Amino acid sequence: MPSSGSGAPSAAAEAPGSTRGSRLGLVRFVRTGGFRRLLGVRFATQWGDGMFQAALGGAVLFNPERQADPLAVAAGLAVLLLPYSLVGPFAAALIDRWDRRRVLLGASLVRAVLVVVVAAVVLSGGAGLALYLPALAAAGVNRFVLAALSVALPHVVPRQHLVEANTFAVTAGAAVAAVGGASAIGLRELVGTGDAGSGVVTLVGVAGSLTAAVVAAGFRRRQLGPDRTDGRRSTIASVLHGFSDGARATIATPSVAGAFLALGTHRLAFGVSTLLTLLLFRYAFTDAGPLRAGMAGLGEAVVLAAAGLGAAAVVTPWMVRRWGRPRTVRVSLVVATLAQLTLAALLSLPIVMVAAFVLGLTGQVVKLCADAAVQAEVGDEVLGRVFALYDIVFNVGYVLAVACAALLSPPDGAAPWLFGSAAVLYVVGLAGHDLQLRRARRRAAA
Template structure:
């Protein structure tokens, strides 16, 4: 079993719930030069990504010049996220061989160029393949950026501070993406909601990618790894074996496999909720006091979800120190289950707004625990490929859930039974997480037995 490194939890500690780690403090952490620059690259990248997703989503779903049924909404979401799963194994293998500084620079520049193409297509009023193909390419290139950011973190922060650094970086990055999305929604209200306005907002998003490329150029060559490669002579061999390598490394570590199962079921449930919520805001809800329907209401929900992400950054370290990662994950899954059942029973605009905050909070806590498990317990030479598998779990599950919900949902999204199904998914995640931890305890017990 891979060593977890000094100061990070071992597999046995993970299973038992004892998760020791050393706190550095946010101020001193941000003063760490390499971490501060990598954090700035993440913020610029994810702000631009949030802008792009919200602008393209608005062009497809909330554009008065276009009509969107559940299938069209699902197709738009799939375009934004499916490349992460299709390209993930290849990106992971290549990032384990290429200088990650160059990956961050080159991928951001290429992505900016592709976003310009998408903006031009949106302005022209085109749809279908003409729109989705460059959008798929832009999202695919972004996969390299986000994967490189994840695997570069252990190279700028001592391992004993990795849990704390990852908690802040991932949560603040996700909140920055939400701010980018809210920025796009606000700009659409200013420049117009038709094709021209949607295209202009999409174009503005290139500022994030270009800024990230400039910031990444400040790292010296080799600073972000990889320190060594897998030993295969050809990059093609690494690419072809990338997915299998990541799967083997994950299965070999029960605590990591448990985190994957918890995160995967969360993404399935969250995909169902996302599709239904988009349709409810578009077709079913009406304004309720200060709460808005339509695109403005969706913007409010995004802000609440971002607040949930920020709260997770404060709660997750405390929960892990008090309970350990396994119990923290399970508590989060239980809270998410109750939230989905409440949505099923009391489907209304105020309840959806509350759920946006709670699901943002609980989902991010589960993700932070999964990030810490991967970064702390997986060897560096396969880390990129494990994160590639991680992204498949994270994004493919979401896309599949959105597609299934689109096929089963009524046009206005009012489907309480589907919210109930999402609650059941969280229960299955809880059970799967517990099964993997039991497997880990059995393996630890077997390894502790003296040889006869």
């Protein structure tokens, strides 16, 4: 378990080394009950989240009974991603003080209730605040669960294997979420695409939260930490200082700050691309050979993005062992820049499909490296608050980019210059990451 002042990266996270030892370690901890149970909670949660997001997205964007313009799409994405990011630094202080087993169990049950409420609103044809408020709450609670899962990981996996464990857990979880989304798309084809069908699909997603609660109940009390808390503050004071605590811990560690900058610019660029892609599939693209437009085509793009996530699970540990984490991040940002420039120059359905895979791959590599930096170099007593700040970087930047793109995009999403601006954002991230690495080297030399 890293201490708050260690600042030392794990060997697996930072330096090239023996691949055989790492692979044997991966096999050993996958066999441990604690890690498998944590994976079970993650998979159930993210499958349900994939169902929920796809069902709500279908209700807002691809529902023939409702009309969707760019701003409506941006509002729907904000509902799914903003809630926990706004309260996370304060709520995460509780993750650093409460038994995380109870957090996973209780939050999963609360989310199940909220999903049922959202399903009832969709079934009744509700819109506006009646739909968005419970959806905001459900998405926020889900982010709370995912933050607790990330913070709990070092309690079931040896520190030297955090890169492999995190790569497997996060990437497989994202793939399961994509499966949940694909399941929702397929179920909509069976039950209908109107309000009634969307409501039924949303309701089915509650199975994920209920399963996660059952699996989480199998952990022992305090098995997932926290091992210690900041006894100098009351719980209320810790909650109120959540944001500043996470920010200070991040700034104090240049490698973590650099990873945040790289991830933040990726999410800005990815937000622009997401909004434009949704609009293109909804209004601009027509079927091209085996490739389809509309909700079915979007499902194909999701599958390709999921394949990119799976590829990241394979290549990230190899890249980190061979090049180290900083160079791995830089290479990924360069490849993502080239993908965005290709979209700007050759905007078509096949190119968008290829870019979905490439951006899924490179973005996941950057995220996995950022995860490893936080888990290996931040102390357990503040880890939840740093991950809450991480969530802000991950989601608030994304939603802001979606909102800006919605204001600037034509209704059909055909805006090559916006794809080009996403490439510029990646270059900015590369420069910011490099500045933080220089700060780390100056600190080490002092």
